[in-house]
Amino acid sequence: MKKCTLIGTGLIGNFYTMALHGQRNRDKIVGVCSRRISKAEEFARQWDIPFYTDDMDEAINHPESEVVIVALPNNLHKEVILKAIDAGKGVLCTKPLAMNGQEALELLQAAEKAGVFHGYLEDLVYTPKTLKSVAAAKEGALGRILWARSREAHPGPHSDWFWDPKQSGGGAIIDLGCHCIEISRNYIGKDIRPVEVMCWLDTQVKPIDAEDHALGWVKYANGAIGQFEVSWNYRGGMDLRDEVSGTEGTLRLDHFLRTGFEMYTSGNQDAYIAEKAESEEGWLFPVGDEVHELGYTNMFTDMFNAMESGKQPTESFYDGYVVNCIMDACYRSAKSGTWEPVELSDWRGRDDVTKDHGYIDFDDEFYLIKKERLPDGKKKVILKHKSTGDLSEKVVE
Numbered sequence: 001m002k003k004c005t006l007i008g009t010g011l012i013g014n015f016y017t018m019a020l021h022g023q024r025n026r027d028k029i030v031g032v033c034s035r036r037i038s039k040a041e042e043f044a045r046q047w048d049i050p051f052y053t054d055d056m057d058e059a060i061n062h063p064e065s066e067v068v069i070v071a072l073p074n075n076l077h078k079e080v081i082l083k084a085i086d087a088g089k090g091v092l093c094t095k096p097l098a099m100n101g102q103e104a105l106e107l108l109q110a111a112e113k114a115g116v117f118h119g120y121l122e123d124l125v126y127t128p129k130t131l132k133s134v135a136a137a138k139e140g141a142l143g144r145i146l147w148a149r150s151r152e153a154h155p156g157p158h159s160d161w162f163w164d165p166k167q168s169g170g171g172a173i174i175d176l177g178c179h180c181i182e183i184s185r186n187y188i189g190k191d192i193r194p195v196e197v198m199c200w201l202d203t204q205v206k207p208i209d210a211e212d213h214a215l216g217w218v219k220y221a222n223g224a225i226g227q228f229e230v231s232w233n234y235r236g237g238m239d240l241r242d243e244v245s246g247t248e249g250t251l252r253l254d255h256f257l258r259t260g261f262e263m264y265t266s267g268n269q270d271a272y273i274a275e276k277a278e279s280e281e282g283w284l285f286p287v288g289d290e291v292h293e294l295g296y297t298n299m300f301t302d303m304f305n306a307m308e309s310g311k312q313p314t315e316s317f318y319d320g321y322v323v324n325c326i327m328d329a330c331y332r333s334a335k336s337g338t339w340e341p342v343e344l345s346d347w348r349g350r351d352d353v354t355k356d357h358g359y360i361d362f363d364d365e366f367y368l369i370k371k372e373r374l375p376d377g378k379k380k381v382i383l384k385h386k387s388t389g390d391l392s393e394k395v396v397e
Contacts, residue, residue: 002027002304005059005089007080008071009034009043011158011275012094016071016121017047019296027304029069033059056080060087067092067117067307073161074099074168081107090117092303096178096327097320099169104324105346108317119303119313120320124152124179124240125186126295126302129253133244134186136251143248144358148187149227150180151241153234154276156206163208171210173201173330176230178323181218182315184226187244190319191349193221194342197329205233216330219339223355237285238276247358255293257285318348366392 004020006013006029013032020027031051034040044052053059060068060083068084070077070093077098084091091111097120098104111118124130137145153176161167162175185194196219201211212233218226240255256274267281274287275294287293299315306313325344333340362368366383369391374380382393 002067002307003030003064004028004067004069005031005033005062005065006049006069006071007033007056007059009039010071013043013071015123015291015294015296016069016094016300017043017049018291019300021047022291023297027300030064031059031062057083060084060089066090069121070094073159074174075166078103078107082110085110085114085116088114088116090119090307092119092121093317093320094121095123095182095320096169096174096324097317098324101321101325101328101343104317104321108321108346111317117307118317119306120315120317121299121303122179122182122315122319122323123295123299124255125182125315126298127255127293128295128298129255130183130186130242130295131298133242133251133253137187137244137246141249142244142246142251144222144356145188145224145244145246147225147227147245148184149229149243150183151229151239152176152179153229153231154238155235155278156212156232158276163206163210165210168210170327170331171201171203171208171214172212172230172232173199173214173216173327175232177214177216177228177327177330180228180230181216181226181323181326182319183242184218184228185319185322188220188222188224188226189349190322192224192353193344193347193349193351194226194322194326195219195221196339196341197326197333198339199330199333201330201334211334214330214334216333218326218342221350221353221355223357235278237274237278256287259285259287261286261288318346321346 017029020029029049032040032044032049033053033056037054040052040054067090070080077093081091098107199216201214203211204213206212213231216228238256242253244251263284263286265281273284291297303313326342329340329342360368362383366385369382369384371381378395380395384391
């Protein structure tokens with residue numbers, strides 16, 4: 001059993017608590033801290049948490065707590081994480097890890113120097129569909145991964161601080177792009193270096209000083225491309241989709257909309273439907289077990305299993321650092337209009353990776369471009385001559 005202190009009582013704090021206190025879970029939150037004591041008291045009463053406070057130091061140093069969970073606005077992560085490290089507590093932090101790559105590196109180095117457990121709470125890489133599909137990709141079901149596309153779009157964040165780049169560090173990229181970037185890394189390979197980024201962003205709708213829509217492409221050392229699409233202007237709920245293409249296969253995931261659970265209602269009841277749902281009438285898309293389907297249950301299971309076994313979790317502060325560095329490059333690219341390098345002063349993956357064209361031999365003389373079955377049942381191949389480069393086609397039995 002792991003006893004935790006939760007710092008922050010917003011939406012993400014609620015999701016974390018639902019995951020930890022659900023399903024007769026043995027892991028518990030024993031203390032909670034909020035900036036307002038009334039909010040801390042209300043949260044503690046709702047979730048049967050024995051200790052609450054508005055004093056961050058008191059919460060972090062709670063004698064029964066082993067782990068500090070950071071669920072705060074982005075600009076407050078550094079202060080709380082460093083306090084938890086100084087207290088010798090394991091620390092788990094919501095996404096993004098920090099405001100930028102340099103700050104993330106400071107937190108990673110501090111945690112490693114102190115020898116405390118650190119976990120990056122990137123829930124969307126822990127969804128049941130993602131875990132199963134990433135495992136299939138690693139086993140070779142898709143062949144060599146060429147392209148991973150991840151999309152997250154909804155009408156916008158739930159709290160005012162998200163909309164203020166001084167507190168958040170950015171807009172839709174730092175809020176949603178961090179999810180998409182890390183999802184693609186899991187498919188392409190987290191040991192494959194992200195090399196450079198091209199990004200477009202704009203403020204299309206909202207009266208804010210940050211981007212509410214962005215598209216980005218992350219080029220990796222092996223030639224694979226990670227593509228993200230994020231928006232705070234999407235109407236109709238929360239759209240979470242991934243698509244991965246490889247030399248031997250393709251997969252598509254829809255996590256939140258059009259998942260097979262659809263309901264029509266005239267709107268005669270006042271009820272919660274799903275995160276970021278915009279309507280309570282008409283055709284709706286409820287989510288069965290929202291906490292599990294968004295990955296929170298599997299995420300905390302991985303974190304605490306790793307902690308007990310003395311291993312690194314699937315997502316550590318190092319992963320948060322890499323994601324922050326990629327997002328830094330995204331913002332530079334959007335400003336310069338060119339491909340910008342991903343600046344990683346601490347790279348722990350492979351350095352022996354080069355772009356692999358992976359040409360398939362048809363025979364000693366030709367490369368195979370494509371083969372297909374014709375309407376009459378015969379097979380046709382399209383070939384390229386290895387020496388001359390000439391293209392040809394022929395029917396084969």
